[in-house]
Amino acid sequence: MAFSSDNSNGPMNDINVTPLVDVMLVLLIIFIITAPLMSHKVKIELPEANLVQTDDDKNERVLPITVSVKEDGSLFWNDEEITREILESRLSSVAQQVPQPPLNLRGDRTTKMRTINEITVIAQRNGMLDIGFVATKEKGH
Numbered sequence: 001m002a003f004s005s006d007n008s009n010g011p012m013n014d015i016n017v018t019p020l021v022d023v024m025l026v027l028l029i030i031f032i033i034t035a036p037l038m039s040h041k042v043k044i045e046l047p048e049a050n051l052v053q054t055d056d057d058k059n060e061r062v063l064p065i066t067v068s069v070k071e072d073g074s075l076f077w078n079d080e081e082i083t084r085e086i087l088e089s090r091l092s093s094v095a096q097q098v099p100q101p102p103l104n105l106r107g108d109r110t111t112k113m114r115t116i117n118e119i120t121v122i123a124q125r126n127g128m129l130d131i132g133f134v135a136t137k138e139k140g141h
Helices: 018-034 055-060 084-094 113-125
Strands: 065-069 075-077 080-082 103-107 131-134
Touching: 065 113, 075 084, 080 084, 084 113, 103 113, 113 131
Parallel strands: 065 103, 103 131
Antiparallel strands: 065 075, 075 080
């Protein structure tokens, strides 16, 4: 019960902080007990990473190849129209390059997913390792 020291009969205006202190002490004890348990038992020395890029790393970067697919199935290699046979031969030659350039696959909004999947399978069959799909961010999100 809260008692007032003055003679007024109204409720006490001070906040009772005793329960808050009790909760804080319990949390402190819990953290003191669990903190040693959170440390790793096995001590290992992790390798240091060298994040400085050299000029050789910058020169090795290759531009990605963009393959576009229209709704009617027509293919474009970096904005140059090609056939599937030419696509396969170019992908097999590009897959042999070191470092291998990434392949960005773009499709119209109305292009069938089956067509995109066929192009992906062709690229994987010819040895392409890094295949990405290009999309636009929805407006309003």
